Amino acid sequence: MLFVWVISVAVTLLAIVNAALSEGVFGVIAVSLGKGVVCTFYAAALAIAIDAAIAFFIRRALPAKWFNHKKAVFKVSAGEKKFYELIKIRKWKDKIPEWGKFTGFSKNEIARPQDNAYLEKYFTELCYGEVIHFLSAFAGFLVPLLTPHALLFTLSLPVAIVNMFCNLPSYCILRYNSYKLEVLYKNNERRAAREAPGKAAAAEKNAAAEENAAEKAVAAEENAATEENAAAFASAAENAVAGAAQ
Numbered sequence: 001m002l003f004v005w006v007i008s009v010a011v012t013l014l015a016i017v018n019a020a021l022s023e024g025v026f027g028v029i030a031v032s033l034g035k036g037v038v039c040t041f042y043a044a045a046l047a048i049a050i051d052a053a054i055a056f057f058i059r060r061a062l063p064a065k066w067f068n069h070k071k072a073v074f075k076v077s078a079g080e081k082k083f084y085e086l087i088k089i090r091k092w093k094d095k096i097p098e099w100g101k102f103t104g105f106s107k108n109e110i111a112r113p114q115d116n117a118y119l120e121k122y123f124t125e126l127c128y129g130e131v132i133h134f135l136s137a138f139a140g141f142l143v144p145l146l147t148p149h150a151l152l153f154t155l156s157l158p159v160a161i162v163n164m165f166c167n168l169p170s171y172c173i174l175r176y177n178s179y180k181l182e183v184l185y186k187n188n189e190r191r192a193a194r195e196a197p198g199k200a201a202a203a204e205k206n207a208a209a210e211e212n213a214a215e216k217a218v219a220a221e222e223n224a225a226t227e228e229n230a231a232a233f234a235s236a237a238e239n240a241v242a243g244a245a246q
Contacts, residue, residue: 003097003166005207010162015040016145018154030150041087043147043155047163050143058132059103065129069120070176074127076179092172100125107177116188126181129174137167150186 018036021028027038068074100106105125112118140163144156 007162009110011040011044014044014155014158016065021154025147029154031148034102036146036151036155038154039147039151043143043151043159044145046141047159050139051167054136054139055132058135059128064124067124067131069123069127069182074106074123074130074178076175076182078179081176081179083164084172087172089172089176092169092177096169096173099170103128107146110181110184112210113184114191116185116192119185122181123178123185126178133167133171133174136224137164137171140164140167160244167237201239 015037018029018031019033022028022031022033022036023029031039069189098106098108100108103125105121107122107125110119110122110145140160143160143163144152147156167170
């Protein structure tokens with residue numbers, strides 16, 4: 001996976017650089033070789049932990065109503081969409097991992113494109129993701145505050161920058177997909193509006209047919225009761241005539 005490959009290469013290179021610049025080798029930075037290597041993996045783990053904490057807090061603590069796609073902050077303009085096309089997002093977006101498996105809602109494909117109730121849920125997941133990746137992109141700059149100052153330029157800032165560039169592509173993909181989803185959502189609304197009169201007429205027709213059927217059933221019951229009463233009366237008359245003859 002490209003994402004894992006990028007992180008692995010970045011961490012390995014930073015570990016090599018900090019080991020080479022340590023006191024035990026070239027002596028450029030005031031840390032030992034072992035500390036330089038350990039701090040490299042610590043900084044990478046710290047950035048990942050910060051991202052995970054942000055994601056957990058937003059998904060678990062904040063209400064879904066805050067992540068409504070109709071809010072202005074989540075609207076994607078045609079100009080923004082053109083920017084994403086300018087950076088050839090279609091060519092590389094499928095190489096970035098989709099994290100829906102951690103939330104139970106996959107965004108790899110639109111399963112029910114004509115169902116706006118489903119699209120509303122899809123929008124909510126997109127909006128959650130946008131906020132998470134945007135905040136995580138810049139939260140990585142907390143790493144320099146939590147690592148040795150001597151490693152600021154050789155480790156802390158590079159880790160923060162790598163973290164930012166790992167989150168921004170996902171943010172862009174979610175925004176780009178949100179624009180396309182909005183088009184699909186509005187098309188469904190227009191289609192539903194066109195079909196509404198026909199559906200209303202069909203519903204009225206079905207209601208009238210059910211009412212006629214109910215009336216016929218009542219009439220049939222009444223006829224059956226009348227016939228039963230007539231048969232009983234005829235039987236009683238016959239019995240009376242027979243009694244009189246005796």
